[in-house]
Each structure stands twice: as C-alpha cells, then as structure tokens.
Amino acid sequence: MADYFQLLRRDLTGSLPVPRWPAGTRLDHYRDELAPAIHALLSLTQEQGGGRVAGLDQWRQRFITDAEFDPTLCLVASNAEGIVGVAQCWTSAFIKNLSVHPDAQGQGLGRALLLHSFHVFKSRGEPYVDLKVRESNLRARQLYESAGMVFVLRDVVPQS
Secondary structure: OOOEEEEEEEEOOOOOOOOOOOOOOEEEEOOHHHHHHHHHHHHHHHHHOOOOOOOHHHHHHHHHHOOOOOHHHEEEEEEOOEEEEEEEEEOOOEEEEEEEOHHHOOOOHHHHHHHHHHHHHHHOOOOEEEEEEEOOOHHHHHHHHHOOOEEEEEEEOOOO
16 A cells, blocks of 8 residues: 655745744754764654665765755754754755654644744745645644645655
8 A cells, every 4th residue: 555645835925923932942953963963863753754874984974065955944942951953054045854852742843943943044035935744744733734834736656
C-alpha cells in the first residue's frame, strides 16, 4: 500500500499570530556544537513517524553543505532539560523538519516553532511557506491546519 504526503502552504502576506512559548523556553539557531543534540532529537522523532535520519556525520555534512542551508533558519528550542524542539527550514521558504521531543509535546512548543518560522520567512520577504507532512500523521496535520496552512497537493512518499 502506498504512503502519501501532503504539501501544505501558509500565506504570509497577511497578519500572523504571535508565537506563545512554553515557560522556560530559549530560542537559538544551529551551531556546530549543537549538532549532536539536534541530530538526536531529529532521529528520535523521525523514527516515531516512520522515517529515519542518516548517522550524525553524514547528516551534518549533508545539512551544512546543502545549497539551501542557512544556520539562522534552523531554529532550536531548549529548556532546562536540553534541546526540546527544532524547526529545520530551507532558504526556499520550506520547513524541512519540525520536531518536538515527546516529553515536551502537548505544551504548545510545536505551534510556537511553526509560528516563529512563519515570522522569520515573512521578515525575509517571502509571500508563503511550504512543508510536506505524511498524510497518516493526523496530529501534525491538525497543528499545521490550525495555524492556517492549506492543502496544495498530494503525492506518494518516495521509497528510500
């Protein structure tokens, strides 16, 4: 049976909701010393969703050498426990990954990262932002749709 993803889009030309961060959350961006913790979070959340992330060295090399890489577009949320959320975005106004540690889910962190990403892209002059989500990931789709993202297209998830 084929697995499908949906491409969703958010228009950034109007007003945007202000992110509300869970208490104690600090926002940072990608720095090489954070790479192991960012990779660990991405690996954990991708496995839960049926995906996978390459090993740390391979992931880091692919990530920082990608033509769309900008360290300021890899948003990193942390608290006293460490890194709890990552929004990995590309310069093409695309949210590649939005990951929240299972212990931090249900507190509004994913929504805050998503909304903050919208503001970052709007400040860069982008008219819209896109992302792909597995059709079977109802929780993520509900979050994205509640933040004003709309369906653009449906396609088969490529087999790796």
